[in-house]
Amino acid sequence: MSVIGLAAAISGLMFVAFVNMDVGYTVPSNSSPQVPSAPPPHPAAAPTDIRRVNVLDKVSYDFPAYMLPNMDLSKNPCENFYEFSCAGYEARTVLPDWTPSWAYTWDNVGNKTNMELLRLLQTSNEDAGQWFRACMNVPTSRDFVLVEAHLTAIQSVGSMTELFKAIGQVNRIGTSAFFDWSVSGDEQNPTRRIFSFAEGGISLPDKDFYSQADRSAVNMLLSVITDIMHLAGYSEADAQIIAGDAVAVETHLAAFMWSNTQSRVAKPERYSFAELQSVTPGFEWITVFDTIVAAMMQVNNKIVLHNPLTSGQLFEVDNLHGFYAGMNKIMTADQLPRLKHYMLWRIMKDFSTHLDVRYEKALHRLALVLSGSTTLEPRWMKCKSSVTAALPTAMSKMYMKHFISDATRTSASQMIADIRMEFNAALGREPWMDAKTRSLAQQKLSKALIALGGPPLDSPTPSSESFPITSSYTYNYILASEAEVYSSLKRLGEEVHRLDWNGNTATDINSYYNRAVNVLFIPAGILQPPFFDPQAPLAVNLGAAGVIFGHEFTHGFDDIGSQYNIDCKRQSWWPHSVEEEFTRRSSCVAQHYSSYMVAGVHVKGNLTLAEDLADTGGLRLAWSALTRANGGPVDKKTSQLFFESFAQVWCSKTGEKAQRLGVRTDQHAPSRVRVNAGLSNMPEFAEAFSCPVGSPMNPVDKCSVW
Ligand SMILES: [Zn+2]
Numbered sequence: 001m002s003v004i005g006l007a008a009a010i011s012g013l014m015f016v017a018f019v020n021m022d023v024g025y026t027v028p029s030n031s032s033p034q035v036p037s038a039p040p041p042h043p044a045a046a047p048t049d050i051r052r053v054n055v056l057d058k059v060s061y062d063f064p065a066y067m068l069p070n071m072d073l074s075k076n077p078c079e080n081f082y083e084f085s086c087a088g089y090e091a092r093t094v095l096p097d098w099t100p101s102w103a104y105t106w107d108n109v110g111n112k113t114n115m116e117l118l119r120l121l122q123t124s125n126e127d128a129g130q131w132f133r134a135c136m137n138v139p140t141s142r143d144f145v146l147v148e149a150h151l152t153a154i155q156s157v158g159s160m161t162e163l164f165k166a167i168g169q170v171n172r173i174g175t176s177a178f179f180d181w182s183v184s185g186d187e188q189n190p191t192r193r194i195f196s197f198a199e200g201g202i203s204l205p206d207k208d209f210y211s212q213a214d215r216s217a218v219n220m221l222l223s224v225i226t227d228i229m230h231l232a233g234y235s236e237a238d239a240q241i242i243a244g245d246a247v248a249v250e251t252h253l254a255a256f257m258w259s260n261t262q263s264r265v266a267k268p269e270r271y272s273f274a275e276l277q278s279v280t281p282g283f284e285w286i287t288v289f290d291t292i293v294a295a296m297m298q299v300n301n302k303i304v305l306h307n308p309l310t311s312g313q314l315f316e317v318d319n320l321h322g323f324y325a326g327m328n329k330i331m332t333a334d335q336l337p338r339l340k341h342y343m344l345w346r347i348m349k350d351f352s353t354h355l356d357v358r359y360e361k362a363l364h365r366l367a368l369v370l371s372g373s374t375t376l377e378p379r380w381m382k383c384k385s386s387v388t389a390a391l392p393t394a395m396s397k398m399y400m401k402h403f404i405s406d407a408t409r410t411s412a413s414q415m416i417a418d419i420r421m422e423f424n425a426a427l428g429r430e431p432w433m434d435a436k437t438r439s440l441a442q443q444k445l446s447k448a449l450i451a452l453g454g455p456p457l458d459s460p461t462p463s464s465e466s467f468p469i470t471s472s473y474t475y476n477y478i479l480a481s482e483a484e485v486y487s488s489l490k491r492l493g494e495e496v497h498r499l500d501w502n503g504n505t506a507t508d509i510n511s512y513y514n515r516a517v518n519v520l521f522i523p524a525g526i527l528q529p530p531f532f533d534p535q536a537p538l539a540v541n542l543g544a545a546g547v548i549f550g551h552e553f554t555h556g557f558d559d560i561g562s563q564y565n566i567d568c569k570r571q572s573w574w575p576h577s578v579e580e581e582f583t584r585r586s587s588c589v590a591q592h593y594s595s596y597m598v599a600g601v602h603v604k605g606n607l608t609l610a611e612d613l614a615d616t617g618g619l620r621l622a623w624s625a626l627t628r629a630n631g632g633p634v635d636k637k638t639s640q641l642f643f644e645s646f647a648q649v650w651c652s653k654t655g656e657k658a659q660r661l662g663v664r665t666d667q668h669a670p671s672r673v674r675v676n677a678g679l680s681n682m683p684e685f686a687e688a689f690s691c692p693v694g695s696p697m698n699p700v701d702k703c704s705v706w
Contacts, residue, residue, distance in 0.1 A: 048535065062637050063644055064540065066530070070104060070651050071644075078691035078698060081679055082672040085644055086651035093653040097374040100367075100658030103671065104651035105544070109528050110509045113399075117384055117507060120398055128387050128394045130469040134476055135383035139356045143474035144232070147351045151232065154343045160333055163340065164284040168291025170347050174481035176200045177346040178253070178327055183308075183488045185496045185516035187268065187570035193492055195308045196268065196316040197276075199257045199323045202250045203349055205370065205665045210254040220369045222247055227362040228348050245341035249330065256326025258319055260665060261606045265560065267570070268316035273309045276317060280324050282331030285309055296486045305489050353382075354477040372657035388505055390480040391465050396454035396506035404453050404506070404524040411534045412527050415541065415625075416450055416520070419549045422624045423617075426706065432581040437574055441557065444566040448556060449519045451499050453527075454506025463487040511548055513555035513614075515564050520552045531649070538629055539638045543645030546622035547615075554617030554706055558610040559586050588703035589613060593677050598670045599659035608669045615669075615678045617706035619646065623684055639688035647675045 049065045055073050063071070072087035089104050101107075121132040150170060157163050167177050180200030186192045204210060209217045225243035230236055258266060277285060289307045296305055308315070317324060330339065352359040360376060367373040376382070388395045427433075427441045464487035467479040498517040504510075505523065512521040529536065532545035555561045562582065565573040574582070586609060593612050594605035605612070626642055627634055634642070650671035654662070662670055669677065679685040679697060686698035694700055 048537065061640060063641065064536075067644060067648055070648055077689045078686075078695040080676060081643070081647055081685075081689075081697055082650070082675040085647035085675065086672070089648075089651040090653045095653055095655065098377050100371040100373045101652060101654040105530055105649050106509050106652075109525070109531065112528070113403075113507055113509060113525050114381060114384055116403060117388075117395070117399060118380060120402065121384065121387065124398065126394065126398070127465075127469050128391050128398055131387040131390060131473075131476055132383050134469065134471050135386055135473045136379060137471070137473065138379065139354065139472070139474045141356055143355060143472055146472075146474050146478060147232075147347065147355065150347050151344055154340055154347070157336070157340055160282075160331070160336065161284060161287060163336060163343075164287040165291045166340075166343060168288040169295065170343065171288065172292045172295040172482060172485055173350075173478050174485055175347050175350045177343055179324070183492045185568075187516065187564075188270075190516060190568035191496050193494060193496060194270075194316055195313070195492060196318075197320075197324070198318045199253075199263070201327075201346065202254050202257075203345075203366075204250075204254075205661070206260050207254040207257040208259065208664070210251045216369050217366075218247060218251075220366055221250075224362055224365050225345050225348075227365075228352055228359060229344065231358055231362060232348055242341040242344055245338040246345035249338060249342035252330055253323070253327055256319075256323045258322070260667075261604060263318070264607060264610070264667060266318060267563075268318055269320065270314040271317050271320060272314055276309075276315075276320065276324070279320055280328040280331070282328050292485065293489065296482070296489060299482050299486065303490070305486075308489065308492055351474070351477075354474050370657070371661050372655040386477075388507060389503070390476070392501065392503050392505040393455050393459065393462055393465055396501070397457050399505075399507045400454050400457060400524055404527065407534060408524075408527050408532070409452060412522065412532060412545070413450070413452060415532075415546060416452070416522070416549050418625045418629075419546060419553060419621050420445065420448070422621045422628065423550070423553050423706075426621070426624065430706075432585070433578050434575060437578050440566060440573060444518065444556060444564075445553070447518055447566060448553065449498055449517075451501065451519055451521045453522070453524045455501045463490060511552050513552040513561070515555065515561045516568060518556060518564070518568050520549070522549070522552070530645075537638075537641060539626060539634075539642040540645040542622045542626050543642040544649050546625055547618040547646050547649070550618030550621030551614040552618075553621065554614040555610065557617070557706060558613040560610055582705070585703065585705045586613060589616065589681075589705060592681070592703050593669055593673060596669075596673045596677060598663055598673065599656045601660050601663045603663055603669055603673055608667055611668045612674075612677070613705055615674055616681055616703070619678055619682060620706065622646075623682070634684075636688060639684065643679060643685050643688055647679070650675050 050062050051065045051068060052060055052062050053068065053073060054060045061073075068088075069092065070089035071085055072083060072091070075084040075087055077084040086104070093102060093104075095102055121129050123129065124132075150173075153169065154166050157166050170177055171181075178201045180198040182196050182198065183193050184196055186194035202210070203221055204217055222243045225246055226236075226239045229239035229242045234242060257263075273285070277283075286307065286309060289309050293305045293307050348359075349363065352363040357376070364373070364376055423445055424442055427438055427445060430438055430441075433441065464484045467483040469476055470479070496517065498519050501521060502514070504512055504521055505525075507525050508523040509525045511523065511526055513519070514521065526532070526545070526548065530540070530544060531548065532541055556564075559582075562574070563572070564570050572579070589612050590605035590609045592605070593603050593608055596603045623642065626638070630638070652671045654671070659670060662668075668674070676697065680699055681702045681704065683698075683702070685691070686693075686695075689697070691698035
């Protein structure tokens, strides 16, 4: 569970970036490997440069100078604190066409970090530098040969058994067709790993996009597939047939999927292979996985692997009797031509971001209808992201060698320890829990580990990052995908390492909590101003980084995290009465968040509940750390600074389409709701800004969980 989510859930583009235009940053050209030379934006003044501002000669505030341009002091903080804190930022920020959203803290810090990584990558002789430079050499039509072999193999399929072999072949390079699989921690035996099947094989963000009255996304998907298959050498007429068939298969699969609110709370069920096969008699699972395993063992003389389905172990299957049973209905010989066309598209979809730019541009048209992004991000940013995804450990180490100081580590560790202490104290007095449950909760909290910065510099290179780097970016993508699949299969028999960063990196401007192992991952990337600055006033640091640390701790006790006991086993450990009270209190939060509207759409409080609980918990914990550090009640100016620092973390400018996409698909509430809903449940906020009872930011009825 991360602190920020995906605004543009397409093509792997994550919350891609831009910056406010008033700082002189020039958007680099997308057509050449040119990189920006202007310095990244940064707080314009030292965090200790506090300025007094008067509002209508009645109220005065003391805020750091760098915060003031983001604010609109003509807004009433008791009506809409987000507007008070961020309307200035939204007004002065101009989004370029290649991103639908830019967030003041997250993206400015991300931009600064990207620039630093860019300088390292350009001169690095290590694998990461080689990957980056191969990527900057835009693939040419010659690289198409690498995918053409797969297309030809799929076209030559003449029977269902051959189709299942083809599914195995595309799976070995990471392409999802019909379903997804992974190897992850076993919720019933947390030190071991288990093989898991999930729903998969569709191109739009979730099932609703295939069934809604608004057909714009499905129509664009049809158009995109037609274009890409035409680029791949099929006639216009054939490309249209392929597109129609591919979308028909995806629509069929989507019809049997869970909604995103259902899948968020679903508990995986475990089955034997015989049970899976009996529900899906038309699917030759053994053929698929024999093919994957045989292909993996051929690659670079890897050690012997076994078909995970014939081990006799149980494995997890999401929605077996819905999705998998539904998928089985089209696994018949008379559907073979249609199934082959679907497979052709699935592989082209994955390769389109790794071939020459015509494919990438064609695929990106989907983003136009989903998020409103009209052009590709600059190539250097795409290449930075791709090397980070392929070589996360190498990138982490490269960054940490230069960009995290001992002083930052020490002061961040102290703040994390302070927040944990506040949570421990809060759990100890939680009035709606009995004494035994309070004690167990405190034990669980005490067992949480902190992974700070990134993977240790002396950690070995994981097998998922052990592959040769060539001069062909397309080929490197294939090698990386194979290494990832091999690494997953190999891990099946291995013990879980709690501190494994699992692909997250030191360079992430984010933070995470992994429920399966009860560990907080705090990347070096987020330990930068204005999130965290050893020079800044404590109220500023606690309002930003402190709330984020508290957010991650609270995830251990959100509506899903609380289902994991002190040994990380997912099983009930609360008495019924405590569970009931928790459900009642968290329902209040879900209803409260659902009452907000963004871009004409209601927030889905049942989709965002875990994140909302983490936000409200994080605020309370950071606030009590401030109170304790102050040795008693906090004066008005300090408390105003704390809440303002929190709000400005979420200043952002987002286009309407991206806002609607976020509300529909993101498990995090929109930025303005995170500020306004979170703070309106805090009496301390109302007191700090003298908000009358019954004003929007100080409702009579408040929700409270942690
Ligand atoms: Zn979170």
